[in-house]
Amino acid sequence: MAIEQQQQFLQQIAPFNELDDKALRSLAQQLDVVYFPVNARFSVDSGENAFVYFVIKGHIAELADELPADLEHTQNKTWRAHYAVRSFLGEQAVLNRKLGAQHFSVQEEAILYRLPASAFAEALQRYAVLKQFFEASLVERLNAMHASAQMTASTEVMMDTVCSAPIRALVEVDGQCTLQAAAQQMVAAQSDACVVRLPEECEERLGIVTSTDLLRALASTEFDPQTAVWKLANWPLVSVHEFDYLFNALLKITRHRIDRLVVRSDNGLRGFLTQKDLMGLFANQSGLALLKIEQAGSIADFKVVAQQIDELVVNLHRKGIKTHYIAKLVNELHRKLLEKLCAMLLPEDLQDRVALLVMGSEGRSEQVLRTDQDNALIFDSVDDAEVAALQASMQRFTDALVEIGFPPCPGKIMVSNPVWCQSVEGFKNQLKTWFDRPTEEGFMHLAIFYDAQVAFGQSGYLERLRQLLFSRLHDNPMFLRHFAKSALQFDTPIGFFGGLKTDNQDGHARLDLKKGAIFPIVHGVRCLAMEAELVQTNTHWRIKALMDKGVLTEAFGIELGEALNYFNALRLESMLYAKSQGVEYAALDNSLDVQRLSHLQQDLLKQALSVVERFKKLLQRHFKLHEVM
Amino acid sequence: MARWLDDLAGVLSAWRKKRQFKRLRDPRYAFLFTGEAETDTYICFDCETTGLNPKEDRIVSLSAIKIRGNQVLTSEALNLLIPQDAAISAESIVVHRIRNADLHSAALGDEEGNVEVLPEREAIGRFLEFIGAHPLVGYYLEFDVAMVNQVVKPWLGVELPNRRIEVSELYYRQRLSELEHGLAMPNIDLKFETILQRLQIPNIGQHDAFSDALMTALIFLKLQSLVKSS
Incomplete structure (x- = not known):
């Protein structure tokens, strides 16, 4: 009767849960109970105070160094570790004599079980599982330290500012200057691009000409070395602030599918950041995965890419990158993939009259692992025959996604479902139905829909629907209150x-x-x-x-x-x-x-x-x- | 409480103890009266019985745990089971979950885990050795002491002379000092569960003599620390 609860308690704690009944009972029998009021202090060492404690109730902090003499001191002390219910403490001092004493401070009134070190040591000798755990955990501890060092290194790159990356010299030329003169300046500055001041008739002030543009010009007959350089220029400029995160620079390069960003400072332009240099810094697969998507030409290729994205997630997570950022990157990559797939599967002549939405967690850019897919297609000015063609292509789209490794949505919120493949007018009616006849399902659909973003096509369609949604909410203030209940x-x-x-x-x-x-x-x-x-x-x-x-x-x-x-x-x-x-x-x-x-x-x-x-x-x-x- | 009342109680109990000592039949148990009590050490104990009448009912199980400083020495706890001649009543089985079968299946003198099965007088003898001259701590201790005395009195001619500390009384005083009461005395709930809850002591075990003794010990420690800190 008496020691059952001690035994049950130990059974909940790794690695003691691995012990058999007999072993547990013998340990349980040697437990005493100790009570500490809040702010009490105690120490564990390998001499007189050689005990291992288990927390039944309360909260214990381990002090980083010597027991401070008075309470005021502790406020500024750093804690080495915190122990809450069902954790144990003191085992380090007991296991490793060289470590010296461990000092603890009671943060919240505590009741502890106390095991004499001799009993602990004996159990360690006798039961291999315990020995393995405590010896392994020493290695684990080292690993953890190593991991945290690595983590800082790689987060640093992610979280570094753009100006810490190699930035190529800025070459800025007037639009009226000749191709040859521009090329000469680029060569002199060892840069492969230049910023061009555009003449007034262009809608932008600045454009960019890269070595690729020069090559193309050379290959064509339209241009000669004396052509004004602005005729080759591309705009708008995609720029990044010098104090922005490198991570955002990578996202921009990914989103716009470009090779370089113009770096700007508060006082004007500073230079170029190229994808190659950026990749050199990251030295991981995020860039690789991106390139693969660009090159992918078949479903099988996409499948490989999807797997690489998964590996990327594991890697980034292991490196300690915040999930929020991982999700951002992964969703960017997924969207790129969807975009590519749309271009592949949608009838070409209809591509400018549709919008592919990603919704739910994908729309919020919060999906990290491909747990499901929520997507929809909106179209406009499309006749019946074309609707049929769209629906057929959307069936192929869903099938392709499933094959690539996006599990189908259990609620069938997918483009292959005609409910989620409708004209703008159709969706408007759908929205009205959800508002006028509120059901659990309608609430859910509305929630998923409000999280939508356009992954491909016309962003105006979604905008129109969103405005309708807002005006409906405005007219019906009670709706949100019911909606919020869940x-x-x-x-x-x-x-x-x-x-x-x-x-x-x-x-x-x-x-x-x-x-x-x-x-x-x-x-x-x-x-x-x-x-x-x-x-x-x-x-x-x-x-x-x-x-x-x-x-x-x-x-x-x-x-x-x-x-x-x-x-x-x-x-x-x-x-x-x-x-x-x-x-x-x-x-x-x-x-x-x-x-x-x-x-x-x-x-x-x-x-x-x-x-x-x-x-x-x-x-x-x-x-x-x-x-x- | 008035100081002089406490003093009077002290004088009375010393006198009673002296008179008791003269009646002790077996000198082997003189340590109850004359033994050295370790400082800051108490014995917390609880018994489960066949019923609630100390005149008729018997002790079925008894657990005693030593409290030293802030430690409850559960590893050295005394846990005793006493076989019964008469069957244990159904109502009390429900409470303490010791069935007749449990007592019969355990042979006399058997030691399973840290529970000893002993005949009544021997069990109480072990208990007396365990408590020595230390103060006793309990919840409604009067009942448990009466149950022990029912064995000790006819056997040794005396009753337990140890100082008694009633946790419900400590708790009552503590609550009283917290509540700023006027003339009307506040109604303070002294149920065991209520005390545990209010003192935020987790209920670690099921209802048996050992857990109850352990929980009582924790109540005692917490109340002691509250008194010290106020």
């Missing part, structure tokens, strides 16, 4: 006393991140964005815009964004893990195995969840949800 429909998985609420599945404490954390933020922000008639789709951008408009306070907006980032990172990590265990894309779920998290991660999770809880309260007040629930 942000509160799932409980935040955090208990009254601040602990994590988990479901126990096959012996693992699990928690649904999507329902409990991500969805309330995404949907709540979506509702606020609709009300503010924002055109942004990405949740982070919406939050930023809401902060600018004063709907969210600066401080809370930042907190909300960071919480979302953290949830997405955990979700990605958990999905990547599941994938590494052989789970298919379509079968990836959103449950998070809490036991696989370190105590620090668990703590952060709790904090982030409390932000969700606060956001829900804000929504409740803002939309007066208690009246409509």
Whole structure:
């Protein structure tokens, strides 16, 4: 009877959960219970205080160095680690005599189990699983250090400013100067492009001429060395500010499919940043994947590219890049892929009368792993025969995406479904139906639709529909309040006393991140964005815009964004893990195995969840949800 | 409470203890009266019984845990099971989950885990050795002490002389000092669960003598620290 609970407690803690009953019982029998009020201090060493502690309740911080004499001191102290419920501490001092003592400070009243070091050491000798864990974790610790060093190195590149990259000299010539003179200046400056001041009849002031343009001119008969250089120029200039992130420079190059950006400063132009130089800095596959998309000519090629994008995700994540940025890059690449596919499959004569929308998580640029696809096609001024041709090509489009590795949408929100392949007028009627006859499904469709972005074709079509949506919302203010309700429909998985609420599945404490954390933020922000008639789709951008408009306070907006980032990172990590265990894309779920998290991660999770809880309260007040629930 | 009342109580209990000591039949248990108590050490204990009447009902299981400083020495806990002649009533089985079968299946003198199965007098003997001259801590301790005395009195001629600390009383005083009450005395809920909840002590185990003793010990430690800090 007596030690059952101790035994059950140990059973929840890795690596002790690997021990058999007998081993657990013998450890459980040697546990004492210790109580510490808040602000108490204690130490663990290899002498008199040789114990390993397990946290039953409370919160313990490990001090980075000597026990400070008084409390005032501790406020400025840095903590080495934090320990919350079900974590253990002191094992390092016990295992490694050279380390000296470990010092702890009780942050929140704590009740601990205490195991004598001798019992711990004996168990370590006797049970291989324990020995492996604690020896391996030493290596792991080193690895973690290494990883964090690597992470800084590569994030630095990503997050470095443009001016830290090699910037090629700026050559600027007047539009009226001859091709030959321009070429001479480029050679002199060892640059392969020049900025051209355009004559007044052009709509832009500046254009660019590159060595490729010169080659083309040389090959054609229209131009001779005495031609005015502006006739060759391309515009508008795509530029990047010298203090912008390199990452954004890469995105711009990707989006505009160009080889170089003009770098500008506050005082004018500075020079060129070429794709080649940029790739040299990144030295990873993001550029490669991009080039592959450009070269791809068949579905099989796209399939290879999609796999490379996946590898890229794993790599970037491992390097510690924020999920938000990974998502941005991946979505850019995916869109590029869709664009290419559209050009391949759509009847050529109809391509300028359609718009392909990506919606839902893809529209928000928040999909990192290809868990599903939500897309639609809008067309205008198309006759019946052409509609049939479009629908046929869209069926091929969906089939192709599935083959490439985008699992089909379970709700059939795909271009192959005639409901999501309609004329502008058709969509207008559809929108009206969703408003006039609100159903759960209608709400969901509207939510997905509001997150839409154009991946190919006419952006004006979506704009027209969005305006209709806003005017409908304006006419029907009650609608949003009902629409917002679902942000509160799932409980935040955090208990009254601040602990994590988990479901126990096959012996693992699990928690649904999507329902409990991500969805309330995404949907709540979506509702606020609709009300503010924002055109942004990405949740982070919406939050930023809401902060600018004063709907969210600066401080809370930042907190909300960071919480979302953290949830997405955990979700990605958990999905990547599941994938590494052989789970298919379509079968990836959103449950998070809490036991696989370190105590620090668990703590952060709790904090982030409390932000969700606060956001829900804000929504409740803002939309007066208690009246409509 | 008035100071002089406490003093009077002290004098009375010293006198009673002296008188008790003279009646002790077995000198082997003199340590209960004369033994050295370690500083800052207490014994927390709880028993499960066949019913709620100390005159008729018997102890089924008894757990005692030593508290030293801020430590609850569960690894050295005393856990005793006492086989019954009469069957244990159904109502009490529901409460403490010790079935008749549990007592019968465990043979006398058997030691499984850290639970000893002993006949009543031997069990209480082990308990007396365990508590020595240390103060006793419990929740509604009076009942548990009465249950032990029911064995000790006819056997040794005395009752437990140890100082008693009632956690519900400590809790009551603590709450009273927190609540700024006027003439009307506040209504303070003294249910075990309420105390645990209000003191934010996690309920670690199921309802058995050991867990109850452990939880009581934690209540005691928390209240002690509250008194120290105020």
